[in-house]
Amino acid sequence: MKDTVIDILKGHFGQDKDFTPETNMLNDLGADDLDVVDVLMQIENKLNISIPEEETFDLQTVQQLLEVVEKHNVQN
Amino acid sequence: MFKIKLILMLVALGVAGGGFMYVKNLQANLAISEANNAKLEGGIEEQKKLMAQQLADFEAQKKIYEDTQKKNAQLEKDLKFVKTRFNKTNADGKVRDLGDLANNRPLTVERILNNDFNNQIRCNAIAQGSPLTEDEKAVVNKTDPGYNSMCPASANPNYKEL
Numbered sequence: 001m002k003d004t005v006i007d008i009l010k011g012h013f014g015q016d017k018d019f020t021p022e023t024n025m026l027n028d029l030g031a032d033d034l035d036v037v038d039v040l041m042q043i044e045n046k047l048n049i050s051i052p053e054e055e056t057f058d059l060q061t062v063q064q065l066l067e068v069v070e071k072h073n074v075q076n
Numbered sequence: 077m078f079k080i081k082l083i084l085m086l087v088a089l090g091v092a093g094g095g096f097m098y099v100k101n102l103q104a105n106l107a108i109s110e111a112n113n114a115k116l117e118g119g120i121e122e123q124k125k126l127m128a129q130q131l132a133d134f135e136a137q138k139k140i141y142e143d144t145q146k147k148n149a150q151l152e153k154d155l156k157f158v159k160t161r162f163n164k165t166n167a168d169g170k171v172r173d174l175g176d177l178a179n180n181r182p183l184t185v186e187r188i189l190n191n192d193f194n195n196q197i198r199c200n201a202i203a204q205g206s207p208l209t210e211d212e213k214a215v216v217n218k219t220d221p222g223y224n225s226m227c228p229a230s231a232n233p234n235y236k237e238l
Contacts, residue, residue, distance in 0.1 A: 010167075011166070011167060011168045012166045012167055012168065013166070013167055014167040015167070024217075024219065026217070026218040026219050027217040027218055027219055030237075032161065032164070032218070032225065033188045033191075033225070034161070034162075034164070034172060034174070034177060034185075034188060035164070035166070035172075037177050037181050037184050037185060037188070038166070038172060038177060040181065041176075041177065041180050041181065044180075053181050053182075053183040053184045054183070056181075056184065057184060057187065060219060
């Protein structure tokens with residue numbers, strides 16, 4: 001699951017970028033809030049999961065993203 | 077003999093009278109020259125004041141021009157930013173589809189667009205001369221309070237764009 005998320009992040013933001021758990025998508029990757037929505041959609045489609053929107057409003061770091069994806073990946 | 081003396085005396089009186097008239101004339105000319113000189117000096121002072129005022133006006137106009145240029149550059153940058161906000165291309169070359177995002181995550185996109193709308197109102201106020209708040213001035217990152225997603229170049233002068 002983690003590799004899938006990182007692959008999607010690399011595809012979206014660039015292979016040359018560093019993706020650590022602390023990486024802040026908005027501040028470190030040049031993302032805007034719509035990029036985060038786009039990435040979430042790609043993850044949902046790829047892993048065939050559904051993540052409630054209310055849980056993703058304030059996502060910023062890769063760690064937060066992984067946690068929310070993991071939570072719903074397990075549930076599914 | 078008496079006639080010669082009389083003639084010499086008359087000549088001397090004539091010379092003295094002529095000299096007196098000459099000196100009087102010189103004094104009158106000198107007085108006119110001094111008056112003219114005073115007028116010229118006054119004129120020079122006036123010219124100096126005028127030139128200083130023109131220089132000050134020029135500097136003020138130059139500053140207004142520079143401020144306008146700076147503001148235009150900010151607005152151009154903001155416009156470019158907004159133009160790419162809704163059809164940004166990601167690293168894979170895929171262009172953002174706002175409709176698709178809104179269909180799939182309507183609450184999130186609504187929140188974002190509402191925030192953008194409020195930010196745009198603030199951008200208009202800033203463009204019309206509203207002073208920046210301390211929060212807006214202090215923004216360095218997108219996650220800082222006061223970050224304006226619609227016109228960071230105008231609203232957040234210290235924002236470091238990647």
